[in-house]
Amino acid sequence: MLRSFNARVRPFLVFTIVYASIGTEPVRAEEPFDPQIVRIRIDLVPDDLRGEIDTCAIDREEGGPFAVFYLDPQRAAELTVPHERLGPLSAHIRRFLPANTLARVDIPSIRNLLGLPAPADQPQPNGPPALTLSYDVYHTLEEGHAFFQALAGAFSNIAQVVNIGTSVQNRSILALRLTANPTQPNTRQKILFTAVTHAREWATHEAVLYFAEKLCHGYGSDPRITHILDRAEVWLVSAVNPDGYAFSWSDQRMWRKNRRDNPGTSCDGIDINRNYTRGWGGPGSSGSFCNETYRGPSAGSEPETQAIQNLLAAQRFAIAVGYHTYSQLMLYSWGDTTQVAPESYSSLRAIAKKYVSIINDTTGFQYLPGQSSYTIYLTSGGFDDQAYGISGALAFTPELRPVSTAQGGFLLPEDQILPNNIENFAAALWLMDNVANALPVSNPMSPTLIESPSTSGNRFSLPATPINQKPSLALGFNNAWQSQLTTWMHDGAHNPPAYATLNTGFEGCGTGNAYVLTPTAPALAWAQGLTQYTALPHVYDNGAEILLSNVGAGVNRIGILSPRPMPLAEVRVVQRVLEFVGPNYGYREIIQESRTAVEDATNASPWLDWNWSYQPPTGAPIISHPSGAGGADLMVYPFRGYDVTVNVGSSAFSSTTVPVYLLQFPAVDLDCNRNAVADAQDIAGGFSLDCDADGIPDECEKPPCTGLIMGDLDCSGTVNGGDVQDFARRIASGAYTCQADLNGDLAVDYADVMPFIDLCLQP
Ligand code: 0X9
């Protein structure tokens, strides 16, 4: 099983060569120029030349081993390469190809090899530096850095270049820090996007440059971007691995690692994405210098890794995104274990699913969201595990276009750069919205997060994902009080392998888990002081889940993923399995069965016996499902710690047939009108109507406006004269509310007047 988790399977391509004409004059090859990939059997390459081959690609190839070369027939004629200018490997390839075929191996490093100028974006010799780039070509490291500098110069009100470290070969690692009033230290929430950890993944460079351009030019003109930069801080790192990136232009297009000169070997480089401290040295990394996933001599040994680790530690990003290519995936932790972190469902997966759905809405392209270890392969010492597990960020590794080797692999065709940028920027804006609209969440049932903190039975949970997920970080919990706080959650990556007290290594985000607080000072005083915490508001746009993670029969302590009470009937129990996707991926998750508690009450589940109860500080437990001696409660409440007892365990996908079980919650948006004020506060403060008292501002309800009385704009329960003035005001201002949208066209305007009058005239 592990073997298949390890393998990232890529499609087999027929060994195809595009034949070029022979001769000293460049001559166009014959049509059609369909195949663009040449694959060479690596076992035919002499040992001393193998170091020059992309062994990482080789590792992933099915039916390999092969090395992959990209041929661009469009450039064949203009790029005839004199043989003597090609390196030893190329000389070797020549043995397999007709003479002059090499002339058609066109990648930008060949452009560089030939001393040809880089195309486009050449600023005028003495003119001002370009403030926009053309995304039909790739940009060098220097161009990227110059672009950051130019933007910081031209948009100094929002942009600042920060040198966050120096590479092995003494190049600067630059970040562009974007926020209104950037020189002030501030308490805003922050988000990080990085690119070019792996040198050859050029499309990531373009994406981050594009983000920089869009954000700088959008501030002050685009209300959404203005709001983001007024309220949040966006950090962009265009090249985590500047040495490798420069080398991929100058020497070896398919270079991956940094440019560390490994002692005593001719194999250079360390894989920065195996060098992070958390989990360093674990599965999916290599101890061999020559391997493309060489983890380095020690955890965090590389200056490039340190630059990012230090940035993560110093800035405490709410969200951290490390872009890679390729495969069209949206990966999240854990990378180094197939154990499922319970919080992965309640936060990371929820975000990943929304990210890919936005991409799909934007361009129709499909990305697959999933836990890194089985969606791609096991890796340890990766960026996202560090950012999530150590620095409290919700962290992601999107693998950008294309989807497969056949579409170019690491060599994304230049005409794909812009659409790749556009779809990812659309999704990234949603991430930024979350950070900009981070808002306080409090318990509607109680002034403190814990209902009636008392000297017995203090249970609590956190609906919505707290920023800096560890309870200790999010809530100011003192780790010295650990023995007073327990949770029952089995996950090898979080707790000791038994139900246990939290330990110093606790990495959870808290959301979805419930805690029991031993009623002993000083932790009780801490609990009494807990009135609110900060959360990202849109995380559950597509709903979210909680893993029922106990092993064997036992109790899960969970909370509900909604800041408002909800009917238990809206909570589903789902059975998920892994399904092999192939040929470009590992596995995707699919729901095998799904049912509500209500269905379960009348027709017992064939696969899950479960019981859902809440123990109040005093009195008998309240059993929500099935109804019990303490009474049935068909509503479930936020901030409470429920005990959910199940007769099956699910902590990891151990095969494609062994499922995991989860509680699934419907979509909820804490700031549906995106005004950076929690919906609950909008309603309480009279800013928003909530005539049906469902906790959702009526302006966010969509036709058919379930629960609302159409035309009833003053929540009186009927349509009468009292509504006319409110209706007129809304028509004049266009302020949307569902019950005024009488024709259901998602706008409140003159087209609603006649239907409103009809409604008023009805007896
Ligand atoms: O192997 C990698 O580092 C990434 N793939 S790539 O083709 N860009 O090299 C995948 C990393 C997956 N691991 C984590 N996200 N932790």
Ligand code: ZN
């Ligand atoms: Zn990568």
